[in-house]
Amino acid sequence: MATSKAASAPPVEKHGYEFGGPIGASLISFGLPVACYAATFLCNDVSGCPAPSVLHPSTLTLDALKREVGWKGFSGLLNTKALLAAIGWYVLSLVLYAALPAVEVQGVPLRSGARLTYRFNTFTSSVFIMSLAGLGTLIYGSEFILWTFIWENHIPLLTSSILISWTLATYVYISSFSVKYPNKEHRELAAGGITGNLIYDWYIGRELNPRITIPLIGEVDIKAFMELRPGLLGWVLLDCAFVARQYYLHGTLTMSILIVTFTQALYVFDAFLMEPAILTTIDIIADGFGNMLAFGDLTWVPFIYSLQARYLAVHPVALGFWGCVGVFAVQGTGYYVFRSANNEKNRFRSNPGDPRIAHLKFMETKSGSRLLTSGWWGTARHINYLGDWFMSWAFCLPTGLAGYVIETQPMSAQKIVVPGEAKGWGMLFTYFYLLYFAILLIHRERRDEEKCRRKYGKDWEEYCKKVPYRIVPGIY
Ligand code: NDP
Numbered sequence: 001m002a003t004s005k006a007a008s009a010p011p012v013e014k015h016g017y018e019f020g021g022p023i024g025a026s027l028i029s030f031g032l033p034v035a036c037y038a039a040t041f042l043c044n045d046v047s048g049c050p051a052p053s054v055l056h057p058s059t060l061t062l063d064a065l066k067r068e069v070g071w072k073g074f075s076g077l078l079n080t081k082a083l084l085a086a087i088g089w090y091v092l093s094l095v096l097y098a099a100l101p102a103v104e105v106q107g108v109p110l111r112s113g114a115r116l117t118y119r120f121n122t123f124t125s126s127v128f129i130m131s132l133a134g135l136g137t138l139i140y141g142s143e144f145i146l147w148t149f150i151w152e153n154h155i156p157l158l159t160s161s162i163l164i165s166w167t168l169a170t171y172v173y174i175s176s177f178s179v180k181y182p183n184k185e186h187r188e189l190a191a192g193g194i195t196g197n198l199i200y201d202w203y204i205g206r207e208l209n210p211r212i213t214i215p216l217i218g219e220v221d222i223k224a225f226m227e228l229r230p231g232l233l234g235w236v237l238l239d240c241a242f243v244a245r246q247y248y249l250h251g252t253l254t255m256s257i258l259i260v261t262f263t264q265a266l267y268v269f270d271a272f273l274m275e276p277a278i279l280t281t282i283d284i285i286a287d288g289f290g291n292m293l294a295f296g297d298l299t300w301v302p303f304i305y306s307l308q309a310r311y312l313a314v315h316p317v318a319l320g321f322w323g324c325v326g327v328f329a330v331q332g333t334g335y336y337v338f339r340s341a342n343n344e345k346n347r348f349r350s351n352p353g354d355p356r357i358a359h360l361k362f363m364e365t366k367s368g369s370r371l372l373t374s375g376w377w378g379t380a381r382h383i384n385y386l387g388d389w390f391m392s393w394a395f396c397l398p399t400g401l402a403g404y405v406i407e408t409q410p411m412s413a414q415k416i417v418v419p420g421e422a423k424g425w426g427m428l429f430t431y432f433y434l435l436y437f438a439i440l441l442i443h444r445e446r447r448d449e450e451k452c453r454r455k456y457g458k459d460w461e462e463y464c465k466k467v468p469y470r471i472v473p474g475i476y
Contacts, residue, residue: 015191015192015195015454017195017200018192018204018447018450019203019204019292021197021200022197022199022200025199025200025202025203025204025292026199026203028203028292029199029202029203029291029295032295032300033162033295033299035304036158036162036299036300036303036304037077037155037158039303039304039307039429039432040154040155040158040303041069041070041071041155042054042069042429043307043310043311043426043429043430044068044069044070045313045314045406046068046069046070046406047067047068047069047070047405047406048068048403048404048405048406048420048422049311049314049315049402049403049404049422049425049426049429050403050422050425050426050428050429051065051068051069052068052405052421052422053065053068054425055421055422055425076155076156077155077156077159078156078159078160078163079153079156081149081153081156082153082156082157082159082160083156083160083163085149085153085157085160086157086160086161086164087160087164089230089234090164090230092129093125093225093229093230093233094214094217094220094225095217096121096124096125096128096129097119097121097125097217097220097225097229098216098217098218100121100124100125100128101121101124102119102120102121102124103119103120103121103276104117104118104119104120105117105118105120105276105279106118107209107279107284107285108279108280108284108285110186110188110208110209111188112182112186112188114186116186116209116221118221118224118276118279119221120224120275120276122228122229122233122272122275123269123272123273123275125229126229126233126236126269126272129233129237130233130236133146133237133240137240137244141244141247142244142245142247142248143244143248144244146237146241147240147241147244147245148244150237150238150241151241151242151244151245151313154310158299158303161234161298161299161302161303162295162299164298164299165291165294165295165298165299166291166294166295168222168226168294168298169202169203169205169289169290169291169294169295170202172205172206172207172210172222172289172290172294173201173202173205173206173290175207175210176189176193176206176207176210176288177206179206179207185211186209187207187208187209187210187211188207188208188209189206189207189208189288190204190205190206190207190208190286190287190288191286192204192286192287192288193205193206193207193287193288193290194206201290202290202291203290203291203292204287204288204290204292205287205288205289205290205291205292205293206288206290207288207289208287208288208289209221209223209224209284209289210222210223210289222289223283223284223289223293224278224279224284226289226293226294226297226298227278227283227284227293227297228271228272228275228278228297230297230298231297231298231299231301231302232268232271232272232301232302233268233272234298234301234302235264235268235301235302235305235306236261236264236265236268236269237302238302238303238306238309238310239260239261239264239265239306239309240261242257242261242306242309242310242312242313243257243258243261243309243313245313245314246312246313246314246316249313249314250316252316254312254316254317254318254319255318255319255323255324255398256312256316256317256318256319256323256398256399256400257309257312257313257316257317257398259319259324259327259328259394259398260308260309260312260395260398260399261309263327263331263391263394263395264305264306264309264395266331266335267335267391270335270339274342274343274346277342277346280345280346280349282444282447282448282451286451304432304433304436305395305433307429307430307432307433308395308396308398308399308430308433311399311402311426311429311430312398312399314404314406314417315402315404315417315426317398317399317400317402319398319400323397323398326397327394327397327398328394330390330391330393330394330397331390331391331394333387333390334387334388334389334390334391334392334393334394335387335391336387337376337383337384337386337387337390338384338387338388338390338391339387340376340387341376341377341383341384341387342384344357344360344372344375344376344377345372345376345377345384348360348362348370348372352370357375360372360374360375360377360378361373361374361378362374363459363462363463363466365456365459365460365463366456366457366458366459367455367456367459369455369456371456371459371463373463373466373467377467378466378467379467379469379473380467380469380470380471380472380473381445381449381463381464381467381469381470381471382441382445382448382470382471383471383473385441385444385445385471386471386472388437388441389434389437389438389441392433392434392437392438393434395433395434396430396431396433396434399426399427399430399431401419401423401424401427402424402425402426402427402429402430402431403419403420403422403423403424403425403426403427404417404418404419404420404422404423404426405417405418405419405420405421405422407420441471442471445470445471449470
């Protein structure tokens, strides 16, 4: 699926370590899975969010903590059913990728000048899957097996996902050593992923666009396939399982969980609808495919981004009319900035004659690419990140002053969920996304800035004079 134009070329740019080099890469690679477990265990449906002992560190014991988090031993971390279900999820995604109609789009030119062809149908595949899930829910309600399975196997599914991410990262790392220049498939190594340090290169990713040919499925671009399809839809399915659980546990559906699920699903389906736009993102054009993207796309996104819905499943929050209006206003503003800025750049890059962007000012550069200097891209160099960050507020705010304790009624032995002394402390989990995302976007902007400085040289300095702010106009 490659356009033959020129022989593939080795990387030429000089590239130092990012993410704190090998030590940072090791900490992230092995620390983030631990963070996923910690978030899942410490904010739970057994004792509270956070588990009560955590609020009393001086008397905290491992035994009490294990009881409070429902620890079933290491054997509880994985089971065969969950592993098979997770593998089945990828098989289903691959089958739909091959079987459903798709659009074929050319990627941006590689270093060699050649362009790879990508097949996109994540939107239709996801609509297909969600329709089946909707049908199942209509028939079986909150006890539809998909939802109960996800809830009951949440931890084993997390472990399965970590194992799949690591296996994939290792596979692409090993297969990247078969890239030889020149080659007719236009395989290239990523400039940032060939330092020679095993753990760092495994994390960052050595090969820019690893592809695999699977019998009956055909050629699959591993990075583009993993970028949106399995992880983002997985996030929506986890959210839906949590909505079903709220109904199952409390016999009600609150606006807070519906808004969280709706706004997150909107974000995800928007990305699916605009799928070809990933071809101009840093992930596709600059980063190799390694553990950073494999773990980030497949595990971190679904399991960490769904924390709010999981929280609300156990502890419903009544938002009230003005609460709902406020959250929608934040989401709407964020979405408007995010989508208009991204559309502006995509149109400018893919169809500069488009009347919607033809009036915008831009500057020519020696690299041949042009940079917008007015419109959204004239307000800040990554105004799209600001819109994206606004939306993260809408994901977290519906959880309110989060935190709960699960108490057992002495007479009836019935369990009740009350804020108790945990009030506010649950925000460590439900607002984590907001903070993490700010750090991600600031760090990502710095990386992109470095990349653009390398690519554009003096022209980038000129551009920065014209557009001095990084993300927040007038402030940062
Ligand atoms: P961008 O879409 O912001 O693209 C950056 C690239 O755009 C630059 O490298 C440069 O590439 C080009 N560019 C920069 N300035 C201009 C300009 N003035 N005119 C034209 N082109 C310009 O990068 P991302 O890939 O980081 O983000 C894509 C979207 O995905 C964002 O909205 C982001 O918020 C979102 N995102 C969401 C994440 C999540 O977890 N929810 C994670 C990461 C991203 P070139 O070399 O071609 O000039």
